[in-house]
Amino acid sequence: MRSLFILGIRGVPAQHGGFETFAEKLSLHLVEKGWKVTVYCQEDGEGEIYQSQWEGIDRIHIPIAREGAFGTVLFDWKATRHALTREGLFLTLGYNTACFNIMQRLQRQTNVINMDGIEWRRDKWGAVAKVWFWLNERIGCWVGNHLIADHPKIKDHLNTRVRADKITMIPYGGDEVRSADxxxxxxxxxxxxxxxxxxxxxxxxxxxxxxxxxxxxxxxxxxxxxxxxxxxxxxxxxxxxxxxxxxxxxxxxxxxxxxxxxxxxxxxxxxxxxxxxxxxxxxxxxxxxxxxxxxxxxxxxxxxxxxxxxxxxxxxxxxxxxxxxxxxxxxxxxxxxxxxxxxxxxxFMWEQVLLEYEALLIRWDLATQPRT
CATH class of the missing domain: 3.40.50.2000 (Glycogen Phosphorylase B;)
Known part of the structure; x- marks a missing residue:
């Protein structure tokens, strides 16, 4: 059975944004295809890490008492450390804390990273945040075994950091809406x-x-x-x-x-x-x-x-x-x-997008298997 661990999001079912929606769609798709999918989930509060299941998806819940950006960074740190004990293929959504993924690289875990947008160019961030994102983008390009760009221009940008064959362009998907209330x-x-x-x-x-x-x-x-x-x-x-x-x-x-x-x-x-x-x-x-x-x-x-x-x-x-x-x-x-x-x-139809992700993940899952 193929095994995938998803890092970098708040969790499933989706409640927070685009990456969570994508993770939910991909996880359900892969479970239906026979994969074992585990998603790390951030929970508010204090306590021990615990596990649950939702719609066939394994969830590892990590309580975090801090709110805001610091709480997210702390969650990513704890999730990445916990992931070091697991075996399988890893998909990290976003590069905002790619410095933590260095541990996975040293552990020789295979990690595919969706590099999201060019976060350090956004006007809303101050100088310190922009430097943090810029550094983590560079680190993500280095430590990721393979990179996913969600837009051709993002792929062009990443190609200034790494060789083109290390990047696959797969866009975000959506549901077709034919009626509404x-x-x-x-x-x-x-x-x-x-x-x-x-x-x-x-x-x-x-x-x-x-x-x-x-x-x-x-x-x-x-x-x-x-x-x-x-x-x-x-x-x-x-x-x-x-x-x-x-x-x-x-x-x-x-x-x-x-x-x-x-x-x-x-x-x-x-x-x-x-x-x-x-x-x-x-x-x-x-x-x-x-x-x-x-x-x-x-x-x-x-x-x-x-x-x-x-x-x-x-x-x-x-x-x-x-x-x-x-x-x-x-x-x-x-x-x-x-x-x-x-x-x-x-x-942009989900069916097409998810099939492209599945094909890429299968390729990297096969690459992680020991040769006989």
Missing amino acids: KAILTEYGLQADQFSVIIARPEPENSFLEMVRAFSSRHRNHKLVVLGNFTPETNAFHWAVMDAASDEVIFPGAIYDATVVQALRFYARFYLHGHRVGGTNPSLVEALGAGCAVIAHDNHFNRWVAGPDAAYFEDELACSKLFDRLLSDSVAVQQMRSASRKRFKER
Whole structure:
């Protein structure tokens, strides 16, 4: 029986983000194919490490009393140390604590690392954090037996660190959405196709201020729903975004109910994606899977994911002009929606993504087996 251990995430079932969702999908897929899959899970509180099972997946729970980034680092440290006692193939999702994976390299464990995005380029991090991420990216490239990039441009970037045959490009996946509960819209005072949506962390690098200002530059007879955890009383950027918003902009906060988020995507006229840094963004992939008409920041990350038929803006003025032109152009919107579904089926369906991961992991599992 093939055995895989997954490190680098909070755990399964998914509750926290894209990597957790991916880990859940991959784990269930591999268990169905006869693999023994173990996922390290971070738990709040104190106590001893314990084990459980969920949907055929073995889980190793590590209680952590500290919150925030330090708690995550402590969890990764304890999980990696615990993994040294195990035999099998390892998949680490993210390189943020790749310095700990040096122990696995010394132990001669085979570790495939998904290198995620170029974290040290993100505006939200201070100088110390950027140095930490930069160093760990370098270390991850060195200690990983093989690297996974989720975007062609991420692969190009990693290729400046290591040889090309050490990297495989496999994007993030998503579920196709063909229907959603329209009744959910009434809870937010919305009507189908009479609103657009932003779903992201409210960070400067995600173009929140530019998009909200562009929309609010004139009366639109349309609503803009901005999902995210805004704390204007303690965050100056959050305050600036909310202060720039017209009365047609709605801030319902962070919404974690998947059925609600799905409905907001599915019935929105546009999905706005302002990310300027990163690889294949899960939220953008999910928007394609829901057939959203996409308006995105113009960069090579977003252009590869959303394709040539999405609408792109470079700055606030260009974004405003897109609203001026497209809000009333139903023919263009329908063409954009069709193009999104086509692009999604070309490259981002979970079935295809998981099969590519399985093939890569089988290759490395075979490489770990002793020769007879």
